Amino acid sequence: MQDSDVIVIGSGIGGLTAAALLARYGKRVIVCESHTIPGGAAHTFRRRGFEFDSGPSFYCGLTSTGSLNPVKQVLDVLGESLESVPYDPLGLYHFPEASLPVYSNADLTREEIAKITPQGAKELKRFEERLLPLYDAMKGIPTLALRADWQVIPILIGRYLPSLLKMVPHLPLVQASVGSVMDATVQDPWIRRLIDLECFLLSGLKAHGTIAPEVAFVLGERSRAGVEYPVGGSAAIVKALVRGLERWGSQLLLGHHVEQILVENRKVLGVQLTKGEILKAPIVISNASIWDTYTKLLRPEDLPSSFSKAALNTPPVDSFMHLHLGIRADGLENLTGHHVVVHDSDKDITVPGNTCMISIPSVWDATLAPEGHHVVHAYTLEPYAGWERNDEYEHKKQQKAQTLYRALEQIIPDIRERVVLELIGTPLTHAYYLRRYQGTYGPAIQAGQGMFPGSHTPIQGLYRVGDSTTPGIGVPAVAASGILCANMLVK
Numbered sequence: 001m002q003d004s005d006v007i008v009i010g011s012g013i014g015g016l017t018a019a020a021l022l023a024r025y026g027k028r029v030i031v032c033e034s035h036t037i038p039g040g041a042a043h044t045f046r047r048r049g050f051e052f053d054s055g056p057s058f059y060c061g062l063t064s065t066g067s068l069n070p071v072k073q074v075l076d077v078l079g080e081s082l083e084s085v086p087y088d089p090l091g092l093y094h095f096p097e098a099s100l101p102v103y104s105n106a107d108l109t110r111e112e113i114a115k116i117t118p119q120g121a122k123e124l125k126r127f128e129e130r131l132l133p134l135y136d137a138m139k140g141i142p143t144l145a146l147r148a149d150w151q152v153i154p155i156l157i158g159r160y161l162p163s164l165l166k167m168v169p170h171l172p173l174v175q176a177s178v179g180s181v182m183d184a185t186v187q188d189p190w191i192r193r194l195i196d197l198e199c200f201l202l203s204g205l206k207a208h209g210t211i212a213p214e215v216a217f218v219l220g221e222r223s224r225a226g227v228e229y230p231v232g233g234s235a236a237i238v239k240a241l242v243r244g245l246e247r248w249g250s251q252l253l254l255g256h257h258v259e260q261i262l263v264e265n266r267k268v269l270g271v272q273l274t275k276g277e278i279l280k281a282p283i284v285i286s287n288a289s290i291w292d293t294y295t296k297l298l299r300p301e302d303l304p305s306s307f308s309k310a311a312l313n314t315p316p317v318d319s320f321m322h323l324h325l326g327i328r329a330d331g332l333e334n335l336t337g338h339h340v341v342v343h344d345s346d347k348d349i350t351v352p353g354n355t356c357m358i359s360i361p362s363v364w365d366a367t368l369a370p371e372g373h374h375v376v377h378a379y380t381l382e383p384y385a386g387w388e389r390n391d392e393y394e395h396k397k398q399q400k401a402q403t404l405y406r407a408l409e410q411i412i413p414d415i416r417e418r419v420v421l422e423l424i425g426t427p428l429t430h431a432y433y434l435r436r437y438q439g440t441y442g443p444a445i446q447a448g449q450g451m452f453p454g455s456h457t458p459i460q461g462l463y464r465v466g467d468s469t470t471p472g473i474g475v476p477a478v479a480a481s482g483i484l485c486a487n488m489l490v491k
């Protein structure tokens with residue numbers, strides 16, 4: 001007696017993508033989500049009329065036809081679409097010595113860079129020219145055609161041979177680090193820090209730790225498909241995937257925390273929910289992180305011990321301090337929506353609190369804040385270790401948020417007087433609401449020093465999707481992981 005064909009644990013973008021596609025392929029799918037709001041790291045929450053993105057706000061190619069974004073490919077086959085607002089410049093990077101507007105059009109950005117370092121601008125062009133052909137080669141093979149097992153080989157050869165051949169000269173780049181491309185093309189220290197910063201924003205690691213295809217994808221998408229913000233915030237993407245899931249006959253159960261994955265003789269049977277209810281299915285897909293899946297959701301005896309050990313040995317990127325603000329918007333016309341502030345050039349950009357990301361999405365979508373107001377999200381990396389809900393907690397929280405306020409003051413000098421709603425999130429908040437091990441951003445797997453683990457597990461019928469599986473962290477990457485897994489489960 002099965003309750004469904006497939007159970008998906010978690011409604012992050014990876015889980016929802018896999019679930020909705022499998023529903024589209026005719027499977028009966030149940031998604032169990034612990035939280036009362038779907039979307040995981042990409043969920044949007046509402047307080048006193050303000051709609052806050054909990055995480056992502058930077059998107060490329062969500063709606064344009066030429067885009068490589070897997071989210072767009074999945075929404076197309078589900079019969080769903082998004083409304084979005086294109087914008088440019090995509091952001092301002094503020095260093096102590098200069099602020100740099102970054103445009104979708106790389107020529108415009110390089111013109112701005114030439115005002116700071118003319119030689120650096122030329123070197124950056126060489127760097128981009130090395131990476132962009134990889135993006136062009138990727139274009140011929142849609143993610144939607146791929147799967148996470150050997151059966152991808154006949155598909156690639158049978159349907160995509162010309163594109164595959166185009167890819168061959170770029171194969172060495174596929175596993176290369178961005179750092180190796182940078183070493184071969186860029187000497188200028190200012191540009192090297194800029195490249196490190198862009199890699200850090202994407203992967204949580206600097207250039208030598210980040211794989212080249214990740215940056216090639218973003219450079220290509222932002223210059224060729226354009227930067228855009230979904231109307232309604234990240235929730236718009238989540239809602240479109242949920243609509244797709246339901247339209248194709250499957251269901252999402254919110255507030256349904258999975259306590260355990262049920263396994264017998266190394267074969268999955270289903271899941272047990274917190275209240276003891278059991279749901280049975282021959283296939284279970286976990287969208288929980290690698291650490292949570294292998295150490296919390298499975299019993300030690302269900303796994304070869306080498307597996308749980310390897311899972312715990314995967315290094316995590318730090319967690320975050322978040323500052324979510326509702327502010328008065330009077331006099332703030334022509335505000336740019338994205339900013340990155342590096343406080344101190346003598347400190348490494350990865351030092352917690354030194355690099356702060358700011359997003360003000362009501363600049364693009366006024367419905368996210370009450371009239372006359374803006375919604376602000378500022379965040380920076382913060383280690384999980386040392387955080388406890390003790391007597392010190394409130395004080396420490398206020399103190400750690402100051403780096404975010406100082407970053408915001410560079411954009412809106414009187415920000416503190418404008419605040420009508422303040423929410424400060426710590427690594428504990430992040431871990432709690434996102435149900436993520438130590439509130440991590442994702443695995444810190446350095447390029448060249450290991451691969452992201454794939455969807456397979458040693459348990460028959462149990463698979464994994466999300467940012468701790470290939471192809472990695474970020475909304476397009478986790479959507480791709482959902483596609484690879486779903487495709488592998490059908491003929």
Ligand SMILES: Cc1cc2nc3c(=O)[nH]c(=O)nc-3n(C[C@H](O)[C@H](O)[C@H](O)COP(=O)(O)OP(=O)(O)OC[C@H]3O[C@@H](n4cnc5c(N)ncnc54)[C@H](O)[C@@H]3O)c2cc1C
Pocket residue numbers: 009010011012013014015032033034035038039040041042054055056057058059256257258259287288289292297320379433434435436441442465466467468473474475476478
């Ligand atoms: C601050 C921040 C900013 C970011 N900015 C960007 C950006 O601008 N652009 C971009 O592309 N990416 C960005 N990212 C990265 C991106 O948001 C994530 O990589 C992606 O959303 C992760 O998706 P996922 O599928 O791995 O699952 P997650 O988002 O981790 O979702 C997993 C889901 O599983 C649920 N779950 C876990 N355990 C259980 C259980 N036992 N039972 C039931 N449910 C469970 C959780 O509640 C959660 O909903 C950002 C991330 C953060 C944190």
